Amino acid sequence: MPGRYPRPLAALVAVACFPAALVVALGGLTAPTPAHACPFCSNQGQTLTGEVNQAGMVLFGTAKNPKLDTNSFNQGTTELHIDAVLKKHDILGDQKMIVLPKYIPPTDTPLKWLIFCDVFKGKVDPYRGIPVKDNRDVVAYLKGALELKDKPIGDRLKFFFSYLDSAEVEVSNDAYKEFANADYKDYRDMAKNLPADKIAGWLQDPNTPSFRLGLYASMLGHCGTAKHADVLRKMLDDSDKRLNTGVDGMLAGYILLKPAEGLEYLRGLLKDGSKEFVVRYAALRAARFFYDFRPDVVDRKKAVEAVCLLLDQGDIADMAIDDLRKWARSETADKVLALAGLESHNIPIVRRTILKYALSFPENAKAVAFVDEQRKKDAELVKDVEELLKLEKTPPAPQPVAKKALAPRPPRRFRSRRNDP
Numbered sequence: 288m289p290g291r292y293p294r295p296l297a298a299l300v301a302v303a304c305f306p307a308a309l310v311v312a313l314g315g316l317t318a319p320t321p322a323h324a325c326p327f328c329s330n331q332g333q334t335l336t337g338e339v340n341q342a343g344m345v346l347f348g349t350a351k352n353p354k355l356d357t358n359s360f361n362q363g364t365t366e367l368h369i370d371a372v373l374k375k376h377d378i379l380g381d382q383k384m385i386v387l388p389k390y391i392p393p394t395d396t397p398l399k400w401l402i403f404c405d406v407f408k409g410k411v412d413p414y415r416g417i418p419v420k421d422n423r424d425v426v427a428y429l430k431g432a433l434e435l436k437d438k439p440i441g442d443r444l445k446f447f448f449s450y451l452d453s454a455e456v457e458v459s460n461d462a463y464k465e466f467a468n469a470d471y472k473d474y475r476d477m478a479k480n481l482p483a484d485k486i487a488g489w490l491q492d493p494n495t496p497s498f499r500l501g502l503y504a505s506m507l508g509h510c511g512t513a514k515h516a517d518v519l520r521k522m523l524d525d526s527d528k529r530l531n532t533g534v535d536g537m538l539a540g541y542i543l544l545k546p547a548e549g550l551e552y553l554r555g556l557l558k559d560g561s562k563e564f565v566v567r568y569a570a571l572r573a574a575r576f577f578y579d580f581r582p583d584v585v586d587r588k589k590a591v592e593a594v595c596l597l598l599d600q601g602d603i604a605d606m607a608i609d610d611l612r613k614w615a616r617s618e619t620a621d622k623v624l625a626l627a628g629l630e631s632h633n634i635p636i637v638r639r640t641i642l643k644y645a646l647s648f649p650e651n652a653k654a655v656a657f658v659d660e661q662r663k664k665d666a667e668l669v670k671d672v673e674e675l676l677k678l679e680k681t682p683p684a685p686q687p688v689a690k691k692a693l694a695p696r697p698p699r700r701f702r703s704r705r706n707d708p
Contacts, residue, residue: 325474326576327501327536328467335401335461336432344376344404344411347426350391363390367402371426373433378406387413394418401425401457417457424450424458432465440473448481451499452489466502471580478509487511487518501536508540516544523552534569539576546584550593558596567603575610591616598622601631605640612644620644620651627657642672 324331339345348369355363365387372379379385388411391400399422403415419425428450435443443465450462466474486507489495495503504522507515519541523534538556542549556562556570574593577585591614597607604626611619623644626632632641642661645654646669662669 325467325469325502326471326572326580327505327533327539328463329498329501329532330460330464331467332464334464334468335429335457336436336465338403338415339374339429339433340436342374342403343406344379345372345374345429346379346385346402346404347371347373347422348400348402350387350393350398350400353391353393355390361390364388365391367400370399370422371430373401373426373429376404376406376411378409378411385411387411389413389416391416396420399425401429419455419457422455424453424455428453428455428458428462440469441477444469444474444477448477463499463502471576474506475509475580478506481506481510483507483511483515487515490518490522497532500533502533504533504536504540505543506540508543511540511544513544516541516549519544520552534566535572535576538570538573542573542577543581543584550585550589554593554596557593560600564602567597567600568606571597571603571606571610578610578614587614591619595619595622598626599631601629601634601637604632605637608637608640608644612640612647615647617648617651617654620648620654624653624657639668639672642669643676646673646676 346367346369348367348371351366351368353363353365355361366384367387368384369382387402398418398420401417401419402413405412405414431446432443435446447462447465450458451466453459453462486503489503490500490507500522504519507519511518519537523537523541538549538553542553553570553573556566557574559567571594574585574590578587578590578594582590591611594607594610597603608623608626611623623641627638627641632638642658645651645657645661648654658669
């Protein structure tokens with residue numbers, strides 16, 4: 288069907304919308320995504336503040352006199368002339384220069400380096416370096432962030448907002464990541480007092496990274512006016528913008544500023560099966576946002592009605608059904624169960640999702656009858672789905688608390704933003 292991706296390809300397209308630069312920028316970090324995070328952000332993960340807390344020592348300065356060890360591949364020493372100590376270790380003492388046991392190749396462009404170190408067996412082990420071209424912000428940013436680390440999250444986010452447009456990419460991306468790791472309730476109130484015209488300018492700037500559009504648009508929905516709603520509507524009507532990331536945040540911001548018009552626009556996207564999968568999925572995410580966080584703007588019954596518009600679309604119906612199940616919306620049982628007889632929905636993922644829905648409402652006679660019928664057809668499938676539901680309801684096992692301090696880490700390969708794969 289025109290405008291519709293096959294489901295497996297649609298999933299790939301959704302992932303592909305995340306900029307490849309983000310993957311590189313993460314530098315191999317494996318920190319888990321927070322359980323609760325910004326619903327319109329795609330770049331959660333470890334922040335510089337978190338990395339400073341984990342490091343044994345963090346220094347900022349200029350790399351000079353690199354010496355390559357000709358007997359070892361890419362090994363050697365480099366002098367670090369220290370401009371600032373962001374986290375001190377006793378091994379540093381009062382030194383203003385330290386010889387790092389790593390070879391940092393010289394560059395054509397003058398750079399400063401943010402160096403993260405461990406101390407292992409009495410020796411400094413620099414394991415990560417971040418080169419920065421513009422050092423005006425990075426030291427002040429990190430010092431300010433560290434000073435505020437124990438303050439209320441709202442105060443911290445106000446500080447990070449002021450660095451979202453920093454000329455130093457490492458700083459602006461990290462400030463964004465602080466918002467990405469924050470729960471919506473953490474920035475809901477502070478967003479009301481943000482400078483709307485400034486945020487609108489970011490949204491209209493073609494140089495703004497696309498992965499930030501969802502956050503900025505949702506912020507604008509809290510502090511903007513009718514003219515800013517028009518900015519968001521124009522972005523939504525732009526097909527190039529619609530196929531990029533952030534459509535869910537644009538929809539949320541538009542609805543926050545113009546609830547009636549915005550909800551009608553959302554419904555139009557949801558019910559049109561010819562729209563691109565990523566657009567309809569973004570509309571679903573926006574509906575989820577209002578159901579979960581802002582029923583004061585969009586009544587939950589209206590949010591459910593909007594989600595039900597996806598039920599007739601076989602490539603996305605399973606997502607809508609699963610939301611209805613998790614929200615315990617048993618009043619939609621007739622609509623959901625009726626899908627089982629449609630050829631367009633006769634695919635494994637949709638069949639399993641309908642069965643999960645039916646199993647979740649044992650008080651509904653039609654759902655019980657449906658489960659009994661499916662049990663006669665395929666008892667093993669019903670058993671498997673029942674096990675999946677049990678796993679969903681089982682809380683994760685508590686992690687044991689370490690009673691002893693962790694042993695020092697062995698030396699690690701030095702990583703830098705410039706030469707990381």
